[in-house]
Amino acid sequence: MSTDLTPGSPGNLPATTGTADGAGREQPLYPLAPHQLRLTDTDPRAAKRAERQVATMFGLSALLIVAFVVAYVMVQTDQYLDLGNIGKFQLSNVLLGLTFGGAVFLIGAGAIHWAKKLMADEEMVDYRHPAATDDETRASLLEDFNDGLAESGFAQRRMVRRTLIGALALFPVPLVVLLRDLGPLPGTSLRETIWKAGERIVTDVTLRPIRPSDIPVGGLVNASPGSLEEVQHAEGNMNERAKAVIILVRMTPEQIKSQQGEGWDYNGILAFSKICTHVGCPIALYQHVTHHLLCPCHQSTFDLSDSGNVVFGPANRRLPQLPITVDDAGYLVASSDFHEPVGPSFWERG
Amino acid sequence: MSLTTKVGGATIDYVDKRTGILGPAKANFRKLFPDHWSFMLGEIVLYSFIVLLLTGTYLTFFFKPSMAEVVYNGSYVPLKGIEMSEAYASTLHISFDVRGGLLIRQIHHWAALFFVAAMIVHMFRVFFTGAFRRPRELNWVVGGIMLMIGLLEGFAGYSLPDDLLSGVGVRIVSGIVEAIPIVGTYLMFFIWGGEFPGTDFIPRLFIVHVLLFPAILLALVGVHLVLIFYLKHTQYPGRGRTEDNVVGYPLFPIYTAKAGGFFFIVFGLITLVSAVVTINPVWAYGPYVPDQVTADSQPDWYIGFLDGMLRAFPNWEWILFGHTWSWNVFIPGLVMPGILFTALALYPFFESWITGDKREHHILDRPRNAPVRTGIGVMAITFFGIATINGANDLLAVGFHLSINQITWFTRIGLFVAPPLAFVATHRLCIGLQRRDRDKLLHGRETGRILRLPHGEFIEVHEPITDTEKAVILSHPQRRPLPMPAKTDENGVRTPRYRWRWIQAKLSSFWYRDSVETPSAAEIEAAEEHMRHGIGSEHEHRGDFEISHHEIGESETVEALTSRSEED
Numbered sequence: 070m071s072t073d074l075t076p077g078s079p080g081n082l083p084a085t086t087g088t089a090d091g092a093g094r095e096q097p098l099y100p101l102a103p104h105q106l107r108l109t110d111t112d113p114r115a116a117k118r119a120e121r122q123v124a125t126m127f128g129l130s131a132l133l134i135v136a137f138v139v140a141y142v143m144v145q146t147d148q149y150l151d152l153g154n155i156g157k158f159q160l161s162n163v164l165l166g167l168t169f170g171g172a173v174f175l176i177g178a179g180a181i182h183w184a185k186k187l188m189a190d191e192e193m194v195d196y197r198h199p200a201a202t203d204d205e206t207r208a209s210l211l212e213d214f215n216d217g218l219a220e221s222g223f224a225q226r227r228m229v230r231r232t233l234i235g236a237l238a239l240f241p242v243p244l245v246v247l248l249r250d251l252g253p254l255p256g257t258s259l260r261e262t263i264w265k266a267g268e269r270i271v272t273d274v275t276l277r278p279i280r281p282s283d284i285p286v287g288g289l290v291n292a293s294p295g296s297l298e299e300v301q302h303a304e305g306n307m308n309e310r311a312k313a314v315i316i317l318v319r320m321t322p323e324q325i326k327s328q329q330g331e332g333w334d335y336n337g338i339l340a341f342s343k344i345c346t347h348v349g350c351p352i353a354l355y356q357h358v359t360h361h362l363l364c365p366c367h368q369s370t371f372d373l374s375d376s377g378n379v380v381f382g383p384a385n386r387r388l389p390q391l392p393i394t395v396d397d398a399g400y401l402v403a404s405s406d407f408h409e410p411v412g413p414s415f416w417e418r419g
Numbered sequence: 420m421s422l423t424t425k426v427g428g429a430t431i432d433y434v435d436k437r438t439g440i441l442g443p444a445k446a447n448f449r450k451l452f453p454d455h456w457s458f459m460l461g462e463i464v465l466y467s468f469i470v471l472l473l474t475g476t477y478l479t480f481f482f483k484p485s486m487a488e489v490v491y492n493g494s495y496v497p498l499k500g501i502e503m504s505e506a507y508a509s510t511l512h513i514s515f516d517v518r519g520g521l522l523i524r525q526i527h528h529w530a531a532l533f534f535v536a537a538m539i540v541h542m543f544r545v546f547f548t549g550a551f552r553r554p555r556e557l558n559w560v561v562g563g564i565m566l567m568i569g570l571l572e573g574f575a576g577y578s579l580p581d582d583l584l585s586g587v588g589v590r591i592v593s594g595i596v597e598a599i600p601i602v603g604t605y606l607m608f609f610i611w612g613g614e615f616p617g618t619d620f621i622p623r624l625f626i627v628h629v630l631l632f633p634a635i636l637l638a639l640v641g642v643h644l645v646l647i648f649y650l651k652h653t654q655y656p657g658r659g660r661t662e663d664n665v666v667g668y669p670l671f672p673i674y675t676a677k678a679g680g681f682f683f684i685v686f687g688l689i690t691l692v693s694a695v696v697t698i699n700p701v702w703a704y705g706p707y708v709p710d711q712v713t714a715d716s717q718p719d720w721y722i723g724f725l726d727g728m729l730r731a732f733p734n735w736e737w738i739l740f741g742h743t744w745s746w747n748v749f750i751p752g753l754v755m756p757g758i759l760f761t762a763l764a765l766y767p768f769f770e771s772w773i774t775g776d777k778r779e780h781h782i783l784d785r786p787r788n789a790p791v792r793t794g795i796g797v798m799a800i801t802f803f804g805i806a807t808i809n810g811a812n813d814l815l816a817v818g819f820h821l822s823i824n825q826i827t828w829f830t831r832i833g834l835f836v837a838p839p840l841a842f843v844a845t846h847r848l849c850i851g852l853q854r855r856d857r858d859k860l861l862h863g864r865e866t867g868r869i870l871r872l873p874h875g876e877f878i879e880v881h882e883p884i885t886d887t888e889k890a891v892i893l894s895h896p897q898r899r900p901l902p903m904p905a906k907t908d909e910n911g912v913r914t915p916r917y918r919w920r921w922i923q924a925k926l927s928s929f930w931y932r933d934s935v936e937t938p939s940a941a942e943i944e945a946a947e948e949h950m951r952h953g954i955g956s957e958h959e960h961r962g963d964f965e966i967s968h969h970e971i972g973e974s975e976t977v978e979a980l981t982s983r984s985e986e987d
Contacts, residue, residue, distance in 0.1 A: 094661070094663045094664070095661040095662055095663045095664075096661065097658065097659045097660060097661050097664075097890070098889075098890060098893055099658045099659070099886045099887070099889060099890040100658060100659055101658050101659025101666065102658050102659070102886075102887060141518055141519065144518075145518070146494070146515055146516060146517070146518055146520075146521075147494055147515075156697070158695070158697075159515075159521055161518055161519065161521075161522075162519075162521045162522050162525070162693075162694060163694050163695060164694075165518075165519050165522050165694070166522045166525075166526075166690055166691065166693050166694020166695070167691065167694045167695070169522075169690055170687050170688070170689075170690030170691035170692075170693070170694055171687065171691065172687075173683050173686045173687035173690060174683065174684060174686075174687025174688060174690075174691065175687070176680070176683040176687075177680040177681060177682065177683030177684035177685075177686075177687055178680070178683075178684065179680070180676045180677070180679060180680030180683065181676065181677055181680040181681065181684070183676055183680075184672070184673055184676035184677045184680065185677075188672055188673055188676060189673075190668070190673075192454075192659075192666050192667060192668065193451055193666070193667065193668065193669065194451075194659065194664050194665070194666050195450075195451045195651075195664065195665050196663060196664050196665075197651055197662075197663055197664060197665055197781060199779065200554035200649075200650055200779065248609065251609040251610070251612060251619075252608040252609045252610070252611065252612045252613050252617075252619075253608060253612075253613050254605070254608065255604045255605065255608050258613075258614055259604070259614070273710060291710070293710070305487075305488075305618065306486075306613075306616070306617055306618050307616055307708065307709050308613065308614040308615065308616065308617060310708070310709050310710055311590075311614070311615050311616060311709035311710070312614075314709070314710035343710060347594065347734075347747070347748065348590070348591045348593075348594025348595060348598075348729070348748055348752075349590045349591070349593065349594040349615070350587055350590060350591065350712055350716070351587075351709065351710050351711060351712045352712075353712050353714070354714070365712050365713070365714050365715065365716050365813065366587060366591060366712070366716045367726075367729055367730045368730060368812065368813060368823050368827065369734075379734060381824055381827075382730075382734065382827070383729060383730060383731075383732050383733070383734050383747045383748075383751075384734055384747070385734040385735065385736035385745070385747055386736070412594075413593075413594035413597050413598065413745070413748070414597065414598060414736060414743045414745040414748070415597040415598070415603060415604040415607075415743060416597075416599075416600055416601055416602075416603050416604050416742055416743055417604055417742065417743075418743045419738060419741040419742060419743060
């Protein structure tokens with residue numbers, strides 16, 4: 070092995086390790102170190118002590134299992150262990166975990182202690198074999214294969230072979246076709262939300278309609294369409310919520326540098342999609358001095374005073390703005406749907 | 420004969436007469452395995468996997484993989500009366516109303532973290548010691564696939580409870596899928612059964628998490644272990660060890676006790692940790708609602724590098740012919756992990772192509788003896804480290820009062836600059852250690868004993884190193900780079916694939932650059948002879964080079980001196 074020069078590596082030098090023995094096996098440069106006896110090998114009292122230690126661990130383990138069962142029966146899940154600053158722990162979790170974990174751990178510790186102290190610990194030597202099958206077996210296998218091939222007629226019967234290959238190639242097609250109904254086609258759904266002209270803007274938790282005077286300058290309100298709850302219950306999912314949620318911010322008209330459409334604000338109140346254009350996290354962190362809105366997931370930052378444009382971070386597109394106005398009753402409403410798709414980019418978006 | 424032995428013997432006899440199991444059992448019963456603490460890393464992976472299967476099965480008895488909305492009415496008071504998915508409600512039920520449910524949930528989560536962490540460290544061990552070299556390249560590939568599936572499996576499990584934190588993670592994944600050119604939107608609609616979040620995702624993810632991925636992992640674990648058995652375990656260099664043998668302890672009884680015991684140790688430790696350290700308190704995050712988010716959204720740590728790359732990537736997006744190319748999401752979210760994992764899986768083939776080394780290796784390399792490989796490994800760790808750190812840039816910004824923009828820019832630049840620096844530093848360190856090894860062989864180790872010679876000079880006494888140390892240092896076979904190919908052969912015929920072989924030879928010479936020669940047997944003999952002559956042949960370090968004391972001691976061998984000065 071040591072003097073083995075591989076054809077692929079003409080530059081390789083032989084290793085500095087040992088020489089080969091009669092069987093062509095490499096001999097180590099330095100023989101195995103002589104075996105050292107342990108205290109437990111020489112002193113019967115030490116061996117007895119180790120035996121007792123191992124037995125103690127196994128015995129304790131059994132006791133802990135009993136303790137586990139007792140804790141399971143006695144302690145209910147609503148009992149808590151209050152450790153002040155460290156925290157409040159479910160008592161049952163702590164007791165069950167410590168007893169069971171301890172029991173399991175002790176079995177392992179005992180077994181390893183046993184192996185290390187009491188089992189024979191002399192290192193042994195075995196020889197390796199090359200990974201490859203020997204040449205004779207290979208040749209004989211090849212022969213078998215060729216015999217089988219000839220017997221099957223796979224090589225000669227071209228028509229059978231070709232039709233079989235064709236059939237096998239088509240066989241997975243249904244498995245792929247069947248995946249079609251995993252979901253509907255996208256259609257235009259990603260471009261639309263339930264906002265429409267006259268749709269009431271309501272606060273997101275209390276569902277109250279909002280008057281312009283409810284929002285102070287510098288303020289921010291999380292809001293959604295008034296019909297959202299209804300739609301959500303009818304559809305049985307939160308898909309519309311995931312697209313339609315907005316935030317309302319108010320600034321003085323002179324603070325507004327630009328917006329996405331002429332007069333889309335209402336007296337300095339601006340409405341933007343709350344869904345980040347990067348990968349769709351809801352945006353939450355607003356700095357009312359700079360009018361910057363920061364996404365907590367990947368820190369894309371949008372300037373709401375300047376058309377919601379990106380000022381920092383991985384998002385490329387501005388936050389879509391929702392044109393708003395007030396209805397006859399004096400509540401904020403949308404003037405139309407968003408004029409561009411909300412949320413992350415997608416191939417067909419353009 | 421005791422009753423147990425009788426019954427046991429009869430059972431074995433019964434089974435063997437129907438399976439012939441005793442043949443294979445005999446072949447492996449006393450199989451030897453080398454001993455080293457780093458070989459336990461893979462065991463930790465296997466044992467946490469078993470713990471995951473056990474606890475995971477228990478959890479499926481209670482978990483309801485459904486996104487149907489229910490009103491919570493369990494015993495966790497803060498969330499009473501709140502609408503949430505059945506998945507989240509059943510997770511709360513497991514945590515607060517099933518005795519030991521929280522414990523099993525926490526063991527499951529902790530075991531997943533142990534599993535991934537041990538897998539990664541095990542991979543480092545295999546990488547840095549060159550254990551992936553022939554004949555074990557395929558097992559490396561199998562391991563690479565398991566790592567990838569392990570990460571995905573971990574993410575799937577983390578997402579199933581449908582809490583606010585993990586729901587945001589799922590939203591991010593849906594955004595990444597949408598960014599795939601051409602098919603992304605369709606893919607997303609097929610996976611989610613329509614728009615995000617829909618009601619199909621959790622049930623589908625559930626079956627992937629509890630059936631598909633575990634089945635694949637289990638099959639691959641089987642392949643991995645069978646190959647380890649068949650090829651026999653690698654061993655570290657040392658006395659009595661050669662490429663032809665395996666030195667160690669038998670499977671029965673030593674490893675039955677040690678490895679079997681270690682399963683209980685791992686299981687026990689994970690359980691003890693789960694008893695006292697809360698993990699993933701989903702009740703504190705609340706149910707997932709697509710318009711809400713927690714302020715510091717973090718994935719589990721092993722997904723951090725992906726999130727970090729997503730955060731750092733510049734906001735490039737093209738619109739070409741009416742179609743959107745979201746490079747800012749597609750590249751860090753899918754292309755880069757794809758490249759990284761492919762490179763990882765193909766590394767053994769790349770290395771053997773460069774070194775031209777196609778021999779079987781069973782003695783492990785010391786990392787210093789493969790400076791380029793070690794450098795590449797540290798480079799990769801640096802890259803992942805920086806990406807992972809950036810995955811927590813918001814926490815760092817808050818915790819250390821830093822600007823998030825600065826951290827992001829640090830990452831953007833650092834991802835390119837720091838890994839090469841780490842490579843160079845590691846490479847130099849390895850070369851330095853190689854020199855030290857050579858020094859120890861030829862001049863012995865420094866004892867710290869200072870002697871004053873009769874003429875007033877001070878020297879430090881050196882002592883020969885032990886045979887064990889020598890065996891370790893000398894285990895490293897000396898190799899040379901591949902020769903540069905000639906452009907044409909002697910008949911003027913152009914060498915086939917000249918360009919390709921030229922690149923190979925260049926890389927090969929880079930691979931071996933600055934590597935220190937292992938001393939020849941004659942040199943070692945001479946050096947040992949030299950040291951045996953006691954004081955007179957002691958060496959003294961003056962600045963960078965060494966001088967021997969001809970004036971008072973024995974003759975210095977010329978070879979030792981010249982080779983020394985060449986090296987310097």
